[in-house]
Amino acid sequence: MSTLLDTHPLEKILENPQKDFHSVRAMGKDAFLKQGLPSAKAEEYKFTNLTKKLSQNFDSFEIAADFELTEEQVNHAIFEGFDGYRLVFANGYFHDGLSSKIEGLTISKLEESSLPLGSIAKAEKDPFAALNQASFEGGAQIALAKNTQIDKPILILNFINPSNGNLIQPRIWFETGDFGEATFIEQQIQLEAGDYFLNEVKEIKGGRNSHIHWYRIQNEGKDAISMSNIETDIQQDATFTSVNISLSGHMVRNNLSLNLLGSNSEGNMYGLYLTNGNTHVDNHTNVDHTIPHAESNELYKGVLTDNSRGVFNGKIFVRQDAQKTNAFQQNNNILLSENATVNTKPQLEIWADDVKCSHGCTTGQLDEEALFYLQARGIGKDKAKGLLLYAFAGEVLENIKDDSFKAYCINLIQERLGTNLS
Amino acid sequence: MLSIKNLHASIEGNEILRGIDLEVKAGEVHAIMGPNGSGKSTLASVLAGREEYEVTEGEVVFKGENLLELAPEERAREGVFLAFQYPVEIPGVSSTNFLRTAVNQVREHRGLEPLDAVKFLTMMKEKMKLVEIDQKLLSRALNEGFSGGEKKRNEIFQMAMLEPTLSILDETDSGLDIDALKIVSNGVNQLKSKDNATIVVTHYQRLLDYIVPDFVHVLYKGKIVKSGTKELALELEEKGYDWIKEEIGQAAV
Numbered sequence: 223m224s225t226l227l228d229t230h231p232l233e234k235i236l237e238n239p240q241k242d243f244h245s246v247r248a249m250g251k252d253a254f255l256k257q258g259l260p261s262a263k264a265e266e267y268k269f270t271n272l273t274k275k276l277s278q279n280f281d282s283f284e285i286a287a288d289f290e291l292t293e294e295q296v297n298h299a300i301f302e303g304f305d306g307y308r309l310v311f312a313n314g315y316f317h318d319g320l321s322s323k324i325e326g327l328t329i330s331k332l333e334e335s336s337l338p339l340g341s342i343a344k345a346e347k348d349p350f351a352a353l354n355q356a357s358f359e360g361g362a363q364i365a366l367a368k369n370t371q372i373d374k375p376i377l378i379l380n381f382i383n384p385s386n387g388n389l390i391q392p393r394i395w396f397e398t399g400d401f402g403e404a405t406f407i408e409q410q411i412q413l414e415a416g417d418y419f420l421n422e423v424k425e426i427k428g429g430r431n432s433h434i435h436w437y438r439i440q441n442e443g444k445d446a447i448s449m450s451n452i453e454t455d456i457q458q459d460a461t462f463t464s465v466n467i468s469l470s471g472h473m474v475r476n477n478l479s480l481n482l483l484g485s486n487s488e489g490n491m492y493g494l495y496l497t498n499g500n501t502h503v504d505n506h507t508n509v510d511h512t513i514p515h516a517e518s519n520e521l522y523k524g525v526l527t528d529n530s531r532g533v534f535n536g537k538i539f540v541r542q543d544a545q546k547t548n549a550f551q552q553n554n555n556i557l558l559s560e561n562a563t564v565n566t567k568p569q570l571e572i573w574a575d576d577v578k579c580s581h582g583c584t585t586g587q588l589d590e591e592a593l594f595y596l597q598a599r600g601i602g603k604d605k606a607k608g609l610l611l612y613a614f615a616g617e618v619l620e621n622i623k624d625d626s627f628k629a630y631c632i633n634l635i636q637e638r639l640g641t642n643l644s
Numbered sequence: 645m646l647s648i649k650n651l652h653a654s655i656e657g658n659e660i661l662r663g664i665d666l667e668v669k670a671g672e673v674h675a676i677m678g679p680n681g682s683g684k685s686t687l688a689s690v691l692a693g694r695e696e697y698e699v700t701e702g703e704v705v706f707k708g709e710n711l712l713e714l715a716p717e718e719r720a721r722e723g724v725f726l727a728f729q730y731p732v733e734i735p736g737v738s739s740t741n742f743l744r745t746a747v748n749q750v751r752e753h754r755g756l757e758p759l760d761a762v763k764f765l766t767m768m769k770e771k772m773k774l775v776e777i778d779q780k781l782l783s784r785a786l787n788e789g790f791s792g793g794e795k796k797r798n799e800i801f802q803m804a805m806l807e808p809t810l811s812i813l814d815e816t817d818s819g820l821d822i823d824a825l826k827i828v829s830n831g832v833n834q835l836k837s838k839d840n841a842t843i844v845v846t847h848y849q850r851l852l853d854y855i856v857p858d859f860v861h862v863l864y865k866g867k868i869v870k871s872g873t874k875e876l877a878l879e880l881e882e883k884g885y886d887w888i889k890e891e892i893g894q895a896a897v
Contacts, residue, residue, distance in 0.1 A: 595728065598725075614736060
């Protein structure tokens, strides 16, 4: 017997007819229904039971609506020292009037586009990506013209207001022409208190010899439940670099997939999670080497305390044709309390025979010998701990090429670790 | 300045120090020698406050204070300096930032103003000359990729920066070639004054040709079994430690 209780609140979202455009919604809906929400046993969500978390925290969902923003709110949200352009969204809806006009960059609403949505971040690969595709509203297409290098970083600010709906599903399609170069910094700004589920999808299509940096900082409220799918196609001679910094949230899951599709392409994935309280951060990454002579680098680091939990899963596929591949992966964790845990799993599947691949993961405590060395020079224990942790985390931050964003992250992290060095 | 009385210490239940007595006065240099495993490095570690060691008996008074009650950083701020036998490599922590943090925490404790960047650099440049350390080395992460000799020089450089009253050099000479040994010794000698004291822990007499001790103590099985002047070190160099072991053996019979 089927009762309302058997239906997960998220599934009810699709019972209502959706605004229709293209066939992408129908495809998303099919993919979602086929997969269903991940069960407790689902391999991909084994350590991160979002399905349960969502049904515990929500009785019902309502697709978030757009809302008005003021110039002042936007200015207030931009981090100190930032020098660049901004693209402003409210609950995932693009606000043209509050956004910078950037030469060479065209932004349009996804609803007005005829893009093959779901062709990069495929709905059949993840039920949350499917849900987004079936029911997102708003969203934006960002197109960078051929041979265009944007001289300053572009800050993507998405303002969240749960009182306008608790299911927020931003979706961005970004593509560059050949030789395009841009740096994006992504941040969520929560305006009003309230529970919500953020379910993002980003599809990124790089042109040949394009160079994209994609930085994200997750520093939302303690209660944020956030799901993100980012997938990118990387063409010949192109590079894509992702840096993901997670500092708070209730349950955070990031899926990041890089498809190396052209020779001499390079994909870099860097991540740092600094968690405390009951925060749960899960990074699932996937890099697919399909062609020869491509390179991928990956470094994720975690510092966990209190009852917080980290999950790292790094898949590397090297297809039979992908000879001369270089693929490197590293995940290191420091646990500062008895109750903090990490589940880390490298997953390499290599069919080619002439490749260089390495992976390693470590989980340990702070190096006592190093701590004693610093103390023996007069540095107080807490400060010494902070110095060591900051040094540990710093290796990830080195990969941020924009100085203002790097300084912002360093500040936040030093504040957390209590190590302001001035 | 330092008074050690009947000091017993153990690690994981094994007693290493079995009743050490030692008096060190300002202006003095004491050498502690002994065969491997006699407890030399343990003594150095206990004085610096390494937590693995448990002091089971005895007392250590430094400048009138109970040293054993202080945390390692408090001891350092009071003026105890340990030059490590194995300096630790700390990737990601720049030598300069580390030293500035250390120097300013020590200065704060001594009621002095923190040094600003300019003053700090001036001081650093001056002290660098003492141990002929290259500035390039200090722009790198702390001890990371340093050679053995560079690490030991860096220890003495840190000592120069922190201006301790009691320096404990734990096998600082081990592994050094003669040139490096001269540089390190020269640095230590220049830092010597009537107000501070040095304890040199070493396995070899050679170092004592360059850092001339006022007293030499032989540590064996966790006790100081013989004390003398620098001539004792020469005798040890010539005869080895066996005759001491025999002497102790006979005394025990």
